[in-house]
Amino acid sequence: MRGIGSYGLFYDPTFIILIPAMLLSLYAQSKVASTFKKYSGYRNSRGYTGKDVAEMILRQAGIYDVRVEHVSGRLTDHYDPRSKVLKLSDAVYNNQSIAAVGVAAHECGHAIQHNTGYTFLKIRHAIFPVVNISSKLAFPIILLGLIANIFFLKLGIILFAAVVLFQLVTLPVEFNASNRAIGILESNAYLSYEEIVPAKKVLSAAALTYVAAAAASISSLLRLLLIAGRRND
Template identity: 45%
Template sequence: MSFNVLMYILIIPAFILTIWAQFRVKGTYNKWREVQVNSGITGYQAARHMLDTHGLHDVQIISVPGMLSDHYNPINRTVALSEDVYYGNSISSVSVACHEIGHAIQHKEAYPMLSLRHRIFPVVNFASGVAPFLILGGFLFSATGLIGVGILFFAVTVLFQLITLPVEFNASNRARDIMVSEGYVTNEEERGVGKVLNAAALTYVAAALVSLLELIRLIGIFNSRD
């Protein structure tokens, strides 16, 4: 069996996993959005309380449109919560909101992997945009050096995705511990919290796996041409 055939055999299931992970996170979110937390707290209230108890009074929380459009912006120190998460008092809403606050706490404490991700982001933003064109141009014009540079740039984006994994898992672990200790959710409700956060984390794992396998395939092709 040739190297390329083997890599396609590995990449195709990984790509299917990525699609399945996207469906799973939406399905899990929708399931637990129907279950209200016993505390009755909303995503916004949980997020605000979590920020304030960690001395992050200057971090703002805003409501944004879209489903699962939640994110933390380290530049302007703003937590953006989708409307369903912002106003909702379900296990899904509170879980997602607290996960994003986990990133804000990471930022305050200079969590090493988050700091590294922030430092390399400008490079990644540039590399992800030019890598496909360099690789394609290298193949079209039989320019091995151009392919090599493109692969190097693509490797930077893969590194970024790999660094993202511990950042996301750490934010989720922080959120789960605080949600229980502060009484946002009960010990029984923590199971639902885990389902929501684990489903979201799976999307990052699947995307990183696909990119890593593609990088290995490109390196294999580059070595064979060289």
């Protein structure tokens, strides 16, 4: 559950464009933390840990070459397609909560996407190397453009646009993984009917953080375009 984002680079009147996205991001972070904490306190009726559910889902999907491992930290859960390792955090790996099972199933959703060649995941993996470089170069080049030449500002905007594209592609990847997770948990009775609703709330709160990150980057890009437009006048 990780992303790349930025809120803006310097202050001027266009800063107001960023405020709604900043507020949404603060709300999303608070929502995911409070929702995960709440349902981490509810033990699932089957007594499954996050690790148990992850291993069962992977085997059921016919995926035998993905390992389930522990990773330190809070909400650091992720699937690594390069090493084919599904990593579950402290609050998920050995935890029997509804939240833990929901998050573990979500990460399995990514492993299944990888195994089945889900289109948006393939696009995301294809553009990641470029985005990884552009996200590091965009800020200094934009700063150089503001100080020196409009050419560098435009180049920096193009590099930052790649980051925005990455975040937009990430949205269907995350939503699809959550939908897969809920469907699997429900159809295979890993959670009871009553427990599916709170699991959905946990995954919906997590998805909101990706929406907020995309909104923040789109706002920053719009702001940069306005600044570049004024420089051209």
